Amino acid sequence: MKTRLLGALxxxxxxxxxxxxxxxxxxxxxxxxxxxxxxxxxxxxEAYNNHDAAAVGALxxxxxxxxxxxxxxxxxxxxxxxxxDVFKSWQPKNHTSTIDPQSVRMLGPDTNGxxxxxx
Amino acid sequence: MNTRSVVAxxxxxxxxxxxxxxxxxxxxxxQLRQKLVDAIKKHTDALDKNDATAVAANFTExxxxxxxxxxxxxxxxxxxxxxxxxxxxxxxNNKVTVDEDSPHMTTDGKQMWAxxxxxxxxxxxxxxxxxxxxxxAVIREGDDWNIRMLCSNxxxxxxxxxxxxxxxxxx
Numbered sequence: 209m210k211t212r213l214l215g216a217l218x219x220x221x222x223x224x225x226x227x228x229x230x231x232x233x234x235x236x237x238x239x240x241x242x243x244x245x246x247x248x249x250x251x252x253x254e255a256y257n258n259h260d261a262a263a264v265g266a267l268x269x270x271x272x273x274x275x276x277x278x279x280x281x282x283x284x285x286x287x288x289x290x291x292x293d294v295f296k297s298w299q300p301k302n303h304t305s306t307i308d309p310q311s312v313r314m315l316g317p318d319t320n321g322x323x324x325x326x327x
Numbered sequence: 328m329n330t331r332s333v334v335a336x337x338x339x340x341x342x343x344x345x346x347x348x349x350x351x352x353x354x355x356x357x358q359l360r361q362k363l364v365d366a367i368k369k370h371t372d373a374l375d376k377n378d379a380t381a382v383a384a385n386f387t388e389x390x391x392x393x394x395x396x397x398x399x400x401x402x403x404x405x406x407x408x409x410x411x412x413x414x415x416x417x418x419x420n421n422k423v424t425v426d427e428d429s430p431h432m433t434t435d436g437k438q439m440w441a442x443x444x445x446x447x448x449x450x451x452x453x454x455x456x457x458x459x460x461x462x463x464a465v466i467r468e469g470d471d472w473n474i475r476m477l478c479s480n481x482x483x484x485x486x487x488x489x490x491x492x493x494x495x496x497x498x
Contacts, residue, residue, distance in 0.1 A: 273442060275464050277482045280426070280442065308398070315433045315440075315466070 236312050244312055249305055256303035261292035353428040363430045363441055366472045371421040374447065379409035386474045393478040419456075420448040423463075430467075438468040438475065445479065 248267060255263035265288030268274070274281040274290070281290050366385070373381035383406035386392070392399040392408065399408050422445065429441035446460035463479040 275442060275462050275478070275480065277461060277480045279444075279462060315438055 240314070241307065241312050244307055249307055252305055253303050256300055259295040259299050261288045261295055264288070264291050353431055355428065355430055359430055359432070359439065360425070362472055363425060363439065363467070366467065367423045367425065370474075371423055374418050374421040377413040377418055379406050379413055382406070382409045386477070387469060390474050391476040392474075393476065395480055415451060416455075417450045418447050419450070420446075420458075422446050438466055439472065440464065440466045 252264065252267055254260075255267070265284045268284045268287055270284050271282075272284055272287065274287045281287050370382065370385045373385065383402045386402050386405050388402050389400070390402055390405060392405050399405050423443060424445070425441060425443040429443060430439040431441065432439050442462070442464045444460065444462050446458060448456050448458050450456040459481055461479055461481040463477060465477045466475040467473060468475045
């Protein structure tokens with residue numbers, strides 16, 4: 209596999225666009241973590257392991273930005289198209305991602321459900 | 328790079344959890360954008376001075392630094408990360424660009440997030456100087472808009488040219 213392609217693959221993985229950031233000192237709502245896992249992480253891994261670019265794209269907002277080592281991909285459709293190209297030459301198996309249970313925080317005052325619907 | 332390395336990279340990269348909801352039509356407040364630019368300058372100045380304490384001071388006390396090599400939690404750990412790095416690599420000519428639609432505010436106005444690119448010249452004991460570059464996404468908060476979370480990556484070097492077909496002269 210070419211280095212360039214690998215870079216793109218890494219970039220695609222980098223923009224796992226979740227509203228999660230760490231604050232080690234605060235307790236995290238376990239329901240939020242579970243919801244994040246159920247709605248995002250699990251679907252993310254399934255989509256990758258099924259090489260399903262549309263399913264990965266569906267985890268982004270319509271106006272999401274995907275930050276890769278080679279630049280930015282703007283918008284769900286462009287992200288989907290980018291990943292579809294990647295899956296033509298790379299079919300991962302056992303793709304896994306984890307969520308640091310201490311690193312889930314909400315941005316802004318929105319409710320958990322409202323934020324998650326944005327993803 | 329072998330497959331094992333790729334898997335490792337992917338695994339690490341997945342930890343880059345970015346709250347990136349792009350709004351290409353966003354027109355940032357000029358004053359807020361200037362505050363971001365000023366805050367970034369403090370960061371690049373600290374990097375140019377290879378001053379780990381000054382770099383860490385740009386983060387909130389509980390800030391998070393996410394790189395392909397892993398995640399670092401809290402200002403003291405971030406300071407150590409950079410102190411160790413500066414022992415091995417000298418940084419100079421640090422430059423940062425901010426995407427034109429950044430920064431964005433969260434709905435309560437307490438945090439901003441932004442994206443952009445970066446570049447720097449690095450020099451090690453046995454390598455360089457060489458220019459590296461990449462992209463970043465940041466969340467800032469507080470009166471000084473310090474960094475709550477910074478995710479940055481490094482653009483891989485260009486793929487080497489394909490090996491020439493062996494010939495009698497180079498076999």
